[in-house]
Every structure is written in C-alpha cells, then in structure tokens.
Amino acid sequence: MYFLSAGVVLLLFKYLEVGPVAGWSWWVVLAPFGLAVLWWAWADSSGYTRRKQMEKMDQRKADRIEKQRKALGLDRHRR
Known part of the structure; x- marks a missing residue:
C-alpha cells in the first residue's frame, strides 16, 4: 500500500510539475507502481x-x- 501511495504522490507531482520531481524521468515516477505489483505477487505466492x-x-x-x-x-x- 505504501508503494501505491508513493506512486500516486509522485505521479501527481510529475503531472503538476512540482519541485524536483518535474525533472525526473517517467520511469522513476512510475517505478513505485511496479514495486507494488511485485510486492503483491510475492505476498500472494508466499502465503x-x-x-x-x-x-x-x-x-x-x-x-x-x-x-x-x-x-x-x-x-x-x-x-
């Protein structure tokens, strides 16, 4: 859930061009969403x-x- 929240905040900052996030690559901004998917996959497969x-x-x-x-x-x- 933390990865998803961080992803939404970073996405919002990137879209609104706030602070240093505006200059970051889209890959860095979208990375927390990928990490959230990996976390959920691991959590489900490990029990x-x-x-x-x-x-x-x-x-x-x-x-x-x-x-x-x-x-x-x-x-x-x-x-």
Missing part, C-alpha cells in the same frame, strides 16, 4: 496475505468470545 488474514480472523474471534464472556459474567479475572 503472507493468507497468514495475515487468518491472524486478523483469529483476533476477531478471540475478541468476540471475550466480549460474550464478559456479558455473561464469566470473565477470566475474578475477584
């Missing part, structure tokens, strides 16, 4: 994306269970 998705789902499940326990008065920290 990184799936692993992060599973961690997020597990955390949501644990939070939901903890919320239900508190609602029932069965929270872990008893006096």
Whole structure:
C-alpha cells in the first residue's frame, strides 16, 4: 500500500510539475507502481496475505468470545 501511495504522490507531482520531481524521468515516477505489483505477487505466492488474514480472523474471534464472556459474567479475572 505504501508503494501505491508513493506512486500516486509522485505521479501527481510529475503531472503538476512540482519541485524536483518535474525533472525526473517517467520511469522513476512510475517505478513505485511496479514495486507494488511485485510486492503483491510475492505476498500472494508466499502465503503472507493468507497468514495475515487468518491472524486478523483469529483476533476477531478471540475478541468476540471475550466480549460474550464478559456479558455473561464469566470473565477470566475474578475477584
């Protein structure tokens, strides 16, 4: 996501001819988009994306269970 954001900012600066970016080659300005594609390809092929998705789902499940326990008065920290 960072590569994509950087690419959009650089593209905007190049188009509006702002600062030193106006003199840069188009290849340099468009490079973050290529890096974003490479990152997404690697993340999908290595299982990184799936692993992060599973961690997020597990955390949501644990939070939901903890919320239900508190609602029932069965929270872990008893006096």
